[in-house]
Amino acid sequence: MTGWTPRRAHFWRLLLVPLLLVSPVTAPAEAQQPSLLSRLDASSRYQIEVLMDSAARLGLPPEALMSKTLEGISKGAPGSRIVQVVRRHFASLREARAALGVDITLDELSAAAGALQAGVPRTSLAALHTNRKGSSILMPLVVLSDLVSRGVPPDDASSAIVSLTQRGALDSDFAGLRRGVETDILSGASPVTALDRRTREFPGRGAPGARIPVVPTPPRQETPSSTQ
Amino acid sequence: MTETKAVALVAMALLVPAQAASAQLASRLEAGALVSGSGSGLSENAFAVRPSLRFDAPRYTLVATGSAWHLGNDWQLADGTASLALSSPSAYGLHAELEANASRIAYDAGLASDQLDARASVHMLFDQKAGIWLGGGIDRPVQVSIVSAVEVTSGGAWTRIGEATLAGSVTNFAFSKAGTLQDSSGVSGCAVSSSTPAQIGSGAPPGTSKAAPAQSGSDCQRQSRFSDIEGSLEWSIGPLEVHAQGGYRVGDVLNAMDDSRRWGGATATYWVSSQFAAVFGGGREPGNPARGLPARSFANLGVMLAYVPIPRRAIAVTSTAAVTVFQVENAGYGHRTLILRAGGVERVEVMGTFTDWEPRMLTRIGRDRWEITLPIDVGVHQINVRLDNGKWRPPPGLPAMRDGFNGDVGIWVVE
Incomplete structure (x- = not known):
């Protein structure tokens, strides 16, 4: 290979090894939720994402809906049940906001x-x-x-x-x-x-x-x- | 192969945590001193090595133990026991247990006593915090001609207070044996042979019975009966487990001799890691009139190697595994250590909002203590724990609410 000298190989090794070492440590933190959501069927996942968007638009915490989704996945609930529970949770958050206002944590x-x-x-x-x-x-x-x-x-x-x-x-x-x-x-x-x-x-x-x-x-x- | 080599090999095999061993295996090796009273027919002082092997399964337990004494310059196999215990499923807090034992005590080649035991008991639990049991059975001596089967009945209760378990029991022993000239039951003129088998089962320490011409034991039997009242305490303090017990024997002087009226002892087990513990203890144990064992003092020091699961406690505390304690310690730098107590299980997991609902497995420390340290922020978290892949439940002591998935979730306010 033209120009592929031991010196250059050493350079790439020095660059790639730390990258390889770091990537498994940093990747899961960001990739965790998508990978968990991927365990949902496509239809359920779409409905959850729509609910989260709606929550964000209304000033409600979408992470609360994500958390409920992940809980359902880890507890082995079927997708339709998870959507049902998350939808009800969304409605409850909206109702709680209406009852208590914005002056709450x-x-x-x-x-x-x-x-x-x-x-x-x-x-x-x-x-x-x-x-x-x-x-x-x-x-x-x-x-x-x-x-x-x-x-x-x-x-x-x-x-x-x-x-x-x-x-x-x-x-x-x-x-x-x-x-x-x-x-x-x-x-x-x-x-x-x-x-x-x-x-x-x-x-x-x-x-x-x-x-x-x-x-x-x-x-x-x-x-x-x-x-x- | 000499007995010395056999003992050494068994001891070494038990100390090596073999990779091929079943995950449900536990071994224990203790060494210590036995001190018997003078005139007991046994060596007054002996160095003893006691290996044991235990296999636990959810519904049964197999145990094999043995011991060897070092007397003078020689090793001598002293006793061996094989046990099988079966436990029924629990219904309405009730479950039954069956136990069978076969054992041999050998003081020397010509002086041995074998015995087969069968016991049954019924246990009732009250909210995993207390219980009672009633039981009975037969101990059948073999090759001990002067003792009939021993009828055993027992009952007791236990309760758990914090980290401590307190238990009390009464065990009644009844059996027939040949009368002696000292018989307090009024039978006179009967005597046992002065041969060595008679000594081992006479109840009184060998050498104390007044020998008379041999006579048929069946012609001259008397009922012996005595009761042991025992209390015990088990206390877990972090990796240290303490077991203490004491007892009092009620019966006539032939069955409950002065040196066996009261006894007591304590054993401490310190878990250096989840699978290795140091064991040390000492005390005094009463004599066994049915088998001719004298009262003895003992001191022991040993190690315990435990594979999963660690043997359950001597008292059948639980039949349905449950988390009994949930504690949190601040580990610094935003981390917190969750501590759960759950006995008789192989796997404990926790998950919640602080793990993005990813289950995390806890590490066992000691017999029933499970721990995990995680980064957990201040605020309100939802939390669930589960044992052996069972149902996710809220930890004890926390408020809970419905989770929407046919279960409950704990609400944990972290401050």
Whole structure:
């Protein structure tokens, strides 16, 4: 080969070896999500991408939809099911944004979307936000979703959590409430009884931060999403 | 091949982590001192080597153990045991276990005792945190003419408190044996032969029975009965596992001699790596009247080589594997170490928003501690764990919510 001297070969070796060594380290970080999405069938993948575009246009975090997609893939859900779940998550994010406005963090928005999907009424989210003006509603939302997943009807759980925020409950109080309800349920109490008992035990933290919510908790019959 | 060479070969084979060995194999080699009381018929002090081999499968366990004593200038094979334990699937918190053992104790070529044991037990679990069991069985001595089958009944309970497991049990032994002149049951005029087989099974230490002319054992039997009340504690502190136990024997003086009334001991296992542990311990064990074993003090030091899975605990704590503890430690530079406790499993994985939902396998440290260190940002994360390719579940202690895929996901607030 013309001009292919040992010196030139050495040069290319010096250039290529580091490139080869670096490429497997840097490539997966960027290629990871496309490779995971490629496990979806073409139709599902297209629908997910459309939803993510729509989310971005509405100022909602498309990464939340991507995360839900990846979760479904890793859990072995079929493509159609993943699309269904992501679509519902998108709708919940939009509804949470409408209920809470833009003055919340992405974590709070995601937690609120999760609570809505669990059946928590939208008005309860607004009540929480109003009651805890100035403080994060993340922990109340997390506990609210947890209570519903343990079998407490969404309306009962919402009423209890909203009531606690009115009474000035702190994040640690919500965490304690969740642990107490969990313990009672494991001991054989029904979820409703456990929540009722633990809520009554809460002494309240006095008037300073407590006030009547601006948006009241709606009556039960007006919440079609609740699971009765 | 001499016995010395055989012992050395077995010991070396167990110490080498053979690549061809099954992944479900564990071996253990201990060396230590045995100290018996004077007049027991055994050497008062002996150096003992005790290798063991264990094969665990989800529904059965095979164990082979042996020991060799160094007496004077000679090695001597002392005992050997082969065991098979079967476990049934769990239903409504209940499961059954069957166990069979064959063992031989040999003090020298002319003095040996064989025994076949069969035991059955029923276990009930309460939320993986406590349990009770009831069981019974037959121990059948062979070549020991003066002892009948031993009827064994037992029951106990255990509970887990934090990292510790507490257990208590009562085991009752009942068997017939030839009467002696010292018989407390009122039978008189019967005596056992002073021949050596009689000594090994007389219950009292060999040499203490007053010899009389031989008489048919069947003509002069008495019921022996005693009960052992035992308590034990297992405690895991990081890579260190401590097992301590103590007991009290209830029975008449022939079956529960003074030196076997109370006993206790402790063993510590320190896991240097996920497959290598140092074992050391000591204590006192009671005599075995059915086989003529005297009470002994012991001290041991050894190593344990474990292949996957590591042998389950002596107490059947769980039948359905579950994560019992979830902890997080800050590892610095934005990394966090997730620590899970799950016994009796071969594989533990975690995934969540912090891994882009890519499953990551944890590394086993010790018997049931699993760890992984990952870069995890401050904020709210969703997290799932799974055992042995089972269902993805939220870790214990975290709030959870429905994931939309017929399961739950843990919500983890990282601060």
